Amino acid sequence: MSFSATNFAQPRPVPVGVRSNEKPLSSDASRFRFRGPPSFLGSPHSLRFKPIPPFKLAIPHSQRSAASSVTHIANGKMVKSSANLLITKEEGLELYEDMILGRFFEDMCAQMYYRGKMFGFVHLYNGQEAVSTGFFKLLKKEDTVVSTYRDHVHALSKGVPARAVMSELFGKATGCCRGQGGSMHMFSKEHNVIGGFAFIGEGIPVATGAAFSSKYRREVLKEAGADQVTLAFFGDGTCNNGQFYECLNMAALWKLPIIFVVENNLWAIGMSHLRATSDPEIWKKGPAFGMPGVHVDGMDVLKVREVAKEAIERARRGDGPTLVECETYRFRGHSLADPDELRDPAEKARYAARDPISALKKYLFENKLASEQELKSIEKKIDEVLDDAVEYSDESPLPPRSQLLENVFADPKGFGIGPDGKYRCEDPKFTQGTAHV
Ligand SMILES: Cc1ncc(C[n+]2csc(CCOP(=O)(O)OP(=O)(O)O)c2C)c(N)n1
Ligand SMILES: [Mg+2]
Numbered sequence: 001m002s003f004s005a006t007n008f009a010q011p012r013p014v015p016v017g018v019r020s021n022e023k024p025l026s027s028d029a030s031r032f033r034f035r036g037p038p039s040f041l042g043s044p045h046s047l048r049f050k051p052i053p054p055f056k057l058a059i060p061h062s063q064r065s066a067a068s069s070v071t072h073i074a075n076g077k078m079v080k081s082s083a084n085l086l087i088t089k090e091e092g093l094e095l096y097e098d099m100i101l102g103r104f105f106e107d108m109c110a111q112m113y114y115r116g117k118m119f120g121f122v123h124l125y126n127g128q129e130a131v132s133t134g135f136f137k138l139l140k141k142e143d144t145v146v147s148t149y150r151d152h153v154h155a156l157s158k159g160v161p162a163r164a165v166m167s168e169l170f171g172k173a174t175g176c177c178r179g180q181g182g183s184m185h186m187f188s189k190e191h192n193v194i195g196g197f198a199f200i201g202e203g204i205p206v207a208t209g210a211a212f213s214s215k216y217r218r219e220v221l222k223e224a225g226a227d228q229v230t231l232a233f234f235g236d237g238t239c240n241n242g243q244f245y246e247c248l249n250m251a252a253l254w255k256l257p258i259i260f261v262v263e264n265n266l267w268a269i270g271m272s273h274l275r276a277t278s279d280p281e282i283w284k285k286g287p288a289f290g291m292p293g294v295h296v297d298g299m300d301v302l303k304v305r306e307v308a309k310e311a312i313e314r315a316r317r318g319d320g321p322t323l324v325e326c327e328t329y330r331f332r333g334h335s336l337a338d339p340d341e342l343r344d345p346a347e348k349a350r351y352a353a354r355d356p357i358s359a360l361k362k363y364l365f366e367n368k369l370a371s372e373q374e375l376k377s378i379e380k381k382i383d384e385v386l387d388d389a390v391e392y393s394d395e396s397p398l399p400p401r402s403q404l405l406e407n408v409f410a411d412p413k414g415f416g417i418g419p420d421g422k423y424r425c426e427d428p429k430f431t432q433g434t435a436h437v
Contacts, residue, residue: 019283019295053319055292057306085367086302092360092369094137095301097378099129099357101385102153105162106332108386109152109169113336117394118169122183125153127299127331130356131263132157134304134326135231138312144192144214144230146207149184150263150330151196154233160188166389172396179399180406192228200234201241204260207232208247211258211321218318229257229315237268239282245289248323252290255320259311260286262325263298269334270342286323298326299354302363329354 087095106124113122125132128150136157139145147154155165160176168175169183176188185196194210197203210230217226238244239262251258262282266273274280286293292314296307304326311322329351333340364370 052287052290052292053314055294055310055314055322057310085369086306087369089369091137092364093374093378095133095305096357096360096364096370096375097382098133098137098157099301099360100379100382101156101162102129102132103357104379104382104386105152105156105165105389108166108390110332110336112166112169112390118183119171120182120184121149121335121337122169123150123335124332125150125330127351127355128263128265128328129153130301130304130360131233131261131298131326131328134298134301135259135261135308135312138305138308139231140228142192142228143312144194144207144210144228146194146203146210146230146232147186147196148200148203148234148238149196149198150235151184151186155186155188155191155193155196158188158193159191160186160193162385162389163392164188166386167393167396170393170396171398172393173399173403174392174396178403180403200238201243204232204234204238204243204247207258208251208256211251211256211315212254214257215254227257227316229259229312231259231261233261233263235268236262236264236266236273236282237271237276238262239285240277245285248285248289248291248321251321255318257315257318258321259308259315260321260323262323263328264325265328265330266347267330267334267343269338281325283323283325289323291321291323293323293325295325295327298328299351299356299359301356301360331355 102125106126109118109122109124112118132153136145136154139158141159145154145158152165152169155176156162164174164176165186166175168177168179168181168186171179171182173179175181176193177185181187181196184198186193187195194206195203197206207230214226214228214230217223232247234244244260248260250256251260264273264282268276281295283293283295292311294307294311297303307324311324314320314322329348331348331352361375364375365372
């Protein structure tokens with residue numbers, strides 16, 4: 001077989017919908033029945049095959065295919081009976097508000113970035129809102145979330161106020177990291193948002209550790225009500241990174257209460273997922289490690305929510321981790337510095353037509369769960385929240401210089417915080433060629 005550029009470029013279709021290893025891998029189990037000696041490579045221990053518990057979606061297959069998904073509605077297969085609806089009116093409005101908050105916040109970030117109010121790289125989440133909203137609106141405050149550099153909307157969805165996120169982006173002292181983290185490092189202890197990580201894959205072990213700590217509190221310290229779950233969000237490109245596999249292994253081995261949420265937007269900066277990955281179906285890696293793997297249409301908030309419900313419940317019950325691959329798309333470039341010239345306009349148009357917010361809106365209208373007026377008033381409310389967040393961030397003070405060396409544990413000679421609490425640097429050469437502080 002020759003490896004020409006065209007061979008590499010052949011796109012493989014990735015079908016969307018909800019797919020999972022719902023059947024326990026019993027058929028596979030029979031293939032792996034060991035007939036030899038009851039030991040493994042000479043070990044005195046016998047090798048036992050542990051089947052993966054089935055991943056059961058909340059509603060039965062019959063209903064799932066008949067109605068209730070935005071995609072099916074877009075295809076004109078809507079079922080009108082309210083008994084078949086997956087959400088109540090209140091839930092529908094809550095989902096809509098959360099998605100609008102995410103979308104409008106990011107649009108405002110783009111404006112503020114180009115006006116020079118933000119520094120460094122800023123990665124926006126437009127298009128991926130169904131993933132964040134589908135999961136976050138089912139979480140408790142005590143549950144933990146780990147994100148990537150595309151983290152503003154995750155923080156907002158988890159309840160960090162828009163003022164604190166915007167102010168952080170402006171580098172102000174009132175930001176959720178007191179202006180020290182910026183766009184890629186959202187953190188809020190109060191909301192259990194534990195980063196914001198710029199290195200890809202870096203957050204996955206942190207999330208695995210958080211999940212381990214809840215299991216430890218529950219099973220070893222016997223803390224009542226310690227049923228927190230952890231969600232780790234990361235992209236398709238990150239799944240080619242070793243930390244992902246190490247953590248899948250540990251999470252399955254220790255049955256940790258964690259959900260690995262892959263936001264597969266088909267691109268890692270300018271590298272197509274289909275070119276970069278030997279098997280592009282990431283969800284299949286779950287069963288390889290002994291946990292359920294699910295592939296869901298990440299442009300459909302109701303489908304994501306359906307999968308999220310079961311994955312979160314499994315983790316809370318103590319049944320262990322789940323790998324969920326959400327197929328989604330980002331509507332903007334990789335970051336605001338990316339001219340986004342590599343992606344095919346036809347591909348962009350195809351996903352733009354499946355905008356998750358328009359699809360939810362359509363569902364709400366067609367099922368008489370919301371009126372035009374109700375959705376308009378949500379949009380107006382979010383506009384006001386964001387105007388307030390911008391004004392607040394603009395007027396907030398910059399952090400004091402002394403904050404620069406907080407949490408820096410090394411103290412090179414002549415470099416640090418003086419007794420007056422101010423930054424000092426006795427060696428002028430130390431900062432030569434770097435920032436002037
Ligand atoms: C360890 C590491 N290697 C390389 C990079 C450079 N880098 C930044 S974003 C990115 C692509 C990640 O793509 P994906 O995981 O699909 O996330 P997406 O940006 O699509 O959300 C890379 C390689 C990095 N940040 N960290
Ligand atoms: Mg990606």
